[in-house]
Structures are given as C-alpha cells and as structure tokens.
Amino acid sequence: MIVALILIAASAAGALAIGVAARSGKEMGLEQWTVAGRGFGAMLVFLLLAGEIYTTFSFLGASGYAYGLGAPAYYILAYGTLAYIVSYFMLPPVWRYARRHHLVSQPDFFAHKYGSPALGVLVALVGVVALVPYLVLQFTGLGIIVQAASYGAIPKAVSIIIGAAVVTLYVVISGVRGSAWTSIVKDAMIILVAVFIGLYLPVHYFGGITPMFTAVTQAKPAFLAFAATGKSVSWFVSTVMLTALGFFMWPHSFGACYTARDANVFRKNAILLPLYQLVLLFVFFVGFTASLVVPGLKGAATNMALLKICVAAFPPWVVGIIGAAGVLTALVPGSLIMMTSATLFSRNFVAIMRPGQSDEETVRLAKYLVPVVAIIGAYFAISGSSTIVALLLMGYSFVTQLFPSLICALLRRNPVTAPGAFAGIVAGVAVVVYFTVTNETIGKLLPGLPEFVRDLNIGSAALLLNVVVMLAVSAVTARAYATADNPAE
Secondary structure (H helix, E strand, O other), rough: HHHHHHHHHHHHHHHHHHHHHHHOOOOOOHHHHHHHHHOOOOHHHHHHHHHHHOOOOHHHHHHHHHHHOOOHHHHHHHHHHHHHHHHHHHHHHHHHHHHHHHHHHHHHHHHHHHHHHHHHHHHHHHHHHHHHHHHHHHHHHHHHHHHHHOOOOOHHHHHHHHHHHHHHHHHHHHHHHHHHHHHHHHHHHHHHHHHHHHHHHHHHHOOOOOHHHHHHHHHOOOOOOOOOOOOOOOHHHHHHHHHHHOOOOOHHHHHHHHOOOOOOHHHHHHHHHHHOOOOHHHHHHHHHHHHOOOOOOHHHHHHHHHHHHHHHHHHHHHHHHHHHHHHHHHHHHHHHHHHHHHHHHHHHHHHHHHHOOOOOHHHHHHHHHHHHHHHHHHHHHHHHOOOOHHHHHHHHHHHHHHHHHHHHHHHOOOOOOOHHHHHHHHHHHHHHHHHHHHHOHHHHHHHOOHHHHOOOHHHHHHHOOOOHHHHHHHHHHOOOOOOOOOOOO
C-alpha cells in the first residue's frame, strides 16, 4: 500500500513540476496563456487534444459502461472516429478565421462571425454550464482512482481537494502550455497501462481474449447485444451522432485548436487520432472481464470496476502505476477545463460589461477565477453520485447545440442570422434542461410514438428542434439582419 501511495504522490508532484516548467520564461499574456501564441506543431496539438479527449471517462467510464451495460459501450468506440472526419474539414477554416481576427475563445468566434456580442455571451453561458459536469467528471474519477489505488488510505474528498490544488497551481502559472507538456507523460502512461491490463486480465482469468468473450456470452447471453428497447440500436445511432458532432464543440477543445501553428496540423491529426481509439478496446476488455470477476457493482459503483479488478489481480506497486496513470487522466483535462471556464467568464462575460478592459486585466481576472472554478468542481464531485458516462452525456447534450450555427457560419453564404442562431441554441438547450431536470425521456413523455423514436437520445432530439427553430427564425429575420462576416475564409 505504501508503494502505491508513493507512486500516486509522485505522479501528482511530477504533473505539477512539468506544468510549472512549461512556462519556460515566457510572459503569460492573454494569447500565451490561452492559446500558447498559436505556435504548437502537429505533435503538441495532437498531445493536447488527446490529453483532453482521453480522460477519466476513457479510463474509468468506458470500462464501467462496458461492465454495467455491455453492448451500449460500443458507442464510445464509434463516435470519436467519426468526429475526426468532421474535424478534417471543419477545424482548418475555424483556425484560419481565429488567427486572422486574433480570437482566443469559442464565444469570440460566434460573436465575430455573426456580429453579435449577445450570441457570444450565450455561447459562453452554454459552455460554462456544460463544462461544470465535465470538470466534476474529472474530479470524480480522480477521487475514485486515488481512493482505490491507495487501498482506502486516502479518502475520496481528500484526493479531490489535493488534485484540484495541484491543477490550479500549474494552470495559473503556465496556462495551456502546462496542459500540453503534462499530456506528453500522461499519454505515454495511459497507453502502456491500458494495453497491458487489457491484455493481461483476460489472459489471467480466462486464458485469452476469445475465451473471455465466450465466458461472458455464456454467463450473460444478451450482454453483448443491443436491447430491443431502451439502450437499443436507435439509442446507439442517435448517441453516436450527438457525440460525434459535439466532439469539438467543447469550449476547451475548440479553444485548444487555436494553439496550432498552421491548418495542416488538423489534417494530420485527423489521420492519426483514430488510431488512438484502438486503446479503448483494451479498456473494454477490462470492463467485460470485471463483469464476471467482480460482479455486483451497480449505478455509480460501476466506475470502480477497472480499479477493483486491478486491486484483486496485481501487487501494490502495479496498482500504484495504474493509479498514477489514472491521476494524470484527470489532471490534464481538468486543467484545460478550469482555464477555459475562467477565460470564458473573464473575457466573454466581464469584458462585455466593461468594454475598456485590457487583455492584461482579462488574463489577471481569469487567473483569479481558476481556483473558484476548482472549488465548484471539487464540491460537486465530492457530493455527487452520477456515473461518469451520465455526466459526460449531459454535457454533450448542451455543447452539441452549438454545432448547427457553427457549420452554417463556415459556409460562403450563411443562411442563418444572428437571431436565428441565438433562438436555435436556446430552443435546443431548453429541451435538454427540461428533460434533465424532470428526468423525463421521449418514451415516457410520448409513449405512443414508435419504439425507435422513443429510444432516441434526448440531445439529438433537441438538436433537431434547434435546427428547425434556427432556420425558421433566420427566414423571418433575413431581411432585417445580416451576419457580420459570411465568407468561410
């Protein structure tokens, strides 16, 4: 146990040291702190995007979903690959426009493209609301990992508080550079750990991957197939669509794209990043193995599946390495989320109300807000009980509502007006809020609909309403309003 604790502590200390060193004597003005002076090459952008995409969700959520639900976990493997295809065409024009106009946040893009500061404020609000559950996801995973890997010696709350403090320090000091540098170590560790345990555990308990699948099928005949209702094929398709379109709509992912040196960086990454999806297969293998080896976990407890089977199968020093890798999967994306949330509030809320606010004042306020964001995330992580996947899907339902108006903004002749974009986003978000607060589903609300409609992910249904409202309002306001900058370039 002591060895595991030492390794976990070394991981956190190492992340802090690397994050602080990333400053490299640079003056942390607004562009350096938020987008690293737009100087990252293909490798650093790859690591930065992978660092924020492959998180505790990939490490614990994917294995927990595979453990608890079986086949529905396949959506996690599918949506990222499709999102990279979208990014190949979408991100280069976004980057070129952002560089030409010196934009540093996602709301900047919408506000400038549509000539509407109000739309920028709305996008910032949607982003901040969506980022809260995403940050809670990271801190929740951090608490689970440290508590389990320390054999219960460190309570969940203590590990979350320590992790939040570590991330706060290096975000304030180094900004996005700290996240990028820490991603180098994090990615190497998580790939090695995931592949190792994904191969070892099926062999250890069943003699191989094929015998593992045979054992799961015999014990749970319907486990690896989609259900006829509920988490059905309809749910799978709509969820893959929702999450693929929303993949780069997260404010921290969108903003991270501004750090690139040139547009070809995104095309190279779109080719390489799908290979990273293969790592998830090994995480699934762990979840499927754990479903037979450590049965009985329900609800949010399924997040513990990977760690429980690792504690049972490995000596403390191996558990410590696994825990150390897991800690980094929380700290790296957590740092980007905290920085982005603070920047959105400082630049796209406060600066709008104070037109004369300088860039220096903006970044100073953002740094002051980072610990505030950390405290909020830590509080909800300590008191919450949702599964990691549920938290992520809720956030996706919000951010994907930004996709239709973004894509239209990239067209040479944008058919959408600022009021249309605003109304569409509000309509989509309102539907998500209603269904989230009331815990309703399409099936419960409208039981007479065909089964494939009742099983649709509510976020995709909200997206459809978003598009209808966006186009209708744009048609009505087309003569009175015009977008500020229609050309895609």
